Amino acid sequence: ATVVGxxxxxxxxxxxxxxRSPMFLFLSYLSLVEICYSSTIVPKFITDxxxxxxxxxxxxxxxxxxxxxxxxxxxxxxxxxxxxxxxxAICKPLHYINIMSHPVCHMLVSSSWLAGFIHSxxxxxxxxxxxxxxxxxxxxxFCDLQPLFKLACTDTSMEGVVVMANSGLISIVSVxxxxxxxxIILFNLRNHSAEGRRKALSTCASHITVVVxxxxxxxxxxLRPSSTxxxxxxxAVFYTVITPMxxxxxxxxxxxxxxxxxxxxxxxKEK
Numbered sequence: 001a002t003v004v005g006x007x008x009x010x011x012x013x014x015x016x017x018x019x020r021s022p023m024f025l026f027l028s029y030l031s032l033v034e035i036c037y038s039s040t041i042v043p044k045f046i047t048d049x050x051x052x053x054x055x056x057x058x059x060x061x062x063x064x065x066x067x068x069x070x071x072x073x074x075x076x077x078x079x080x081x082x083x084x085x086x087x088x089a090i091c092k093p094l095h096y097i098n099i100m101s102h103p104v105c106h107m108l109v110s111s112s113w114l115a116g117f118i119h120s121x122x123x124x125x126x127x128x129x130x131x132x133x134x135x136x137x138x139x140x141x142f143c144d145l146q147p148l149f150k151l152a153c154t155d156t157s158m159e160g161v162v163v164m165a166n167s168g169l170i171s172i173v174s175v176x177x178x179x180x181x182x183x184i185i186l187f188n189l190r191n192h193s194a195e196g197r198r199k200a201l202s203t204c205a206s207h208i209t210v211v212v213x214x215x216x217x218x219x220x221x222x223l224r225p226s227s228t229x230x231x232x233x234x235x236a237v238f239y240t241v242i243t244p245m246x247x248x249x250x251x252x253x254x255x256x257x258x259x260x261x262x263x264x265x266x267x268x269k270e271k
Contacts, residue, residue: 002038002241005248006031008262016261022100023089024258026082027251029109033078034244037071040064041142041240048141061143062127068142068240069167070120072218076174077112079211083181084108086204091188122166126159140233142240171219178211209250213243 013019013028044064048054056064088096127145130152140147145163149156185204217238252258 002042002245003035005245006034009248009251009258010035012258012261012265016265018257019261022085022105023082025105026078026085026109027258030075030078030082031248033071033074034247037068037075038241038244040067040071045141045241056138056143058132061138061148062124064143065127065145065148066120066124068144069123070116072116072239073119073170074112074116075214076170076218077115078109079207079214080174080177081108081112082207083178083211086207087181087185090185119166119170123163126162130154130156130159140236142236144236146232171215175215175219178215182208206250206255210243210247213246214239217243 009031010028013024041064044056085100088100092099123145127148130148131154132151133153135151138147138151146160149160182204217235252262
């Protein structure tokens, strides 16, 4: 469902002439990242559900940690970029085309990928030196640093603080920017017509829904010291499995342009 839904958005944006605005460019990249992000967790998760013996090598575990944080941070920054795009479109409409040019849009996307890479490298550099000589069972359905710390044969309290600061800082800054941008957007919408407000709020509501689904669970997990992981596993299901699956539904059902473009593609396919 995740691959089909997000893949349909990527294909629709790529071949539909009517979807050439920065908003849809960012949406297509977000959908691509959702596919990659979910693919680092769900296939292994499904395999383990069907297997009696559930194992993963240390290298495989570190690779999963890297790509989970890599694509997770890219998604977080893309959501911030999309909020900035909506701010420019609603609050600076006369300058929007000049400011949000294609080079600028691609630079913002590239910056998101670079930020994800730097963040993930930091996570891996924390995990690689850890000694493992005792228990080897991870109390989670995917590899992450906090569950891995439980298996290390050394005190990992300092590493836990670094991870919390690293991931928590990204969450806090992203949420502050998102909240600030939407407060300003809502304030500026008072000067728009009723039709303009309705269209802007429809687009923003989709984005806010996705932001809450992603940042709510992620903030809960990474902005506090680890304790028990029973609740963490349930919360993690939301942003690793459910959110990537729901995003295409949220964006397509609430976006008239996207629905019209998909309808045209379906008509062409039938012809």
